[in-house]
Amino acid sequence: TRSCSSSQRSPRCSCSGKLIGMGSWLSRLARPLATAFRQTVSGSPDGLPDWAKQMAEGDDEGLFGPESAVWEVHGALSTLVGGIRALLLQAAHPAALAGVAEHSRYETDALGRLAGTTRWLTVTTFGATTVVAREAARVRGMHRRVTGTYQDRQGHVRQYAAQDTRYLLWVHCAFTDSFLKAHLGLGFPLTRDRKSTRLNSSHVKRSRMP
Numbered sequence: 001t002r003s004c005s006s007s008q009r010s011p012r013c014s015c016s017g018k019l020i021g022m023g024s025w026l027s028r029l030a031r032p033l034a035t036a037f038r039q040t041v042s043g044s045p046d047g048l049p050d051w052a053k054q055m056a057e058g059d060d061e062g063l064f065g066p067e068s069a070v071w072e073v074h075g076a077l078s079t080l081v082g083g084i085r086a087l088l089l090q091a092a093h094p095a096a097l098a099g100v101a102e103h104s105r106y107e108t109d110a111l112g113r114l115a116g117t118t119r120w121l122t123v124t125t126f127g128a129t130t131v132v133a134r135e136a137a138r139v140r141g142m143h144r145r146v147t148g149t150y151q152d153r154q155g156h157v158r159q160y161a162a163q164d165t166r167y168l169l170w171v172h173c174a175f176t177d178s179f180l181k182a183h184l185g186l187g188f189p190l191t192r193d194r195k196s197t198r199l200n201s202s203h204v205k206r207s208r209m210p
Contacts, residue, residue: 051119072192073183074125078184082175082182083117095160095167095195098150103162 064070073079091097100106106113123135146162160167184190 013029039146048186049115049119051123054131054134055127056121058130060128062125062127062129063134064125067192069190069192070125072190073179073188074121076183076188078181078183078186078188079121082179083114083121085182086175086178087117089178090171093167093170094152095158095164096170098148099146099162099167102148103146 091100104113120135120139124132127135138167140163143162148160149157150160152158162168
């Protein structure tokens with residue numbers, strides 16, 4: 001069977017047949033891997049975790065609404081990149097790093113930990129206010145147990161608590177900066193509500209939920 005150049009290729013030539021066959025093989029290989037990933041992250045093979053059902057509850061648009069920059073940014077794939085950057089930036093603070101090291105399950109269940117953050121971000125962005133309040137109460141309940149000590153740059157031992165407003169501010173600023181930079185850096189548009197103060201206030205709203 002003869003080979004062909006790019007200018008001679010047709011659906012019937014051997015090169016195209018090999019490429020189509022390889023694509024089919026890769027698709028068959030990727031399918032179970034994708035299913036396994038969805039199962040690990042969401043707890044369900046179809047990728048829809050149980051907590052997502054509460055997104056249908058409530059009769060309002062939540063804290064921000066569909067015309068907000070918050071919905072636009074968190075509705076794009078850039079949020080995945082921004083989330084990774086945010087976690088790295090948050091770890092630059094010794095108190096946040098100590099809290100993660102002593103209380104997080106990231107070393108034994110990294111994807112499960114990622115799923116927890118994804119749940120909080122999704123619910124507080126797109127959920128109705130009653131659903132957001134419930135999610136905020138759940139997260140705050142977990143954070144009450146996150147306390148300990150860390151060593152600052154001068155070698156002094158200091159106390160930390162996840163609900164300390166100073167550390168909450170650091171975490172939320174890292175989120176906001178990272179999501180915006182990833183969104184714009186990857187070429188996604190920011191057409192809704194261009195005033196940055198609205199997006200910057202998004203995590204402030206989340207942190208103040210009862």
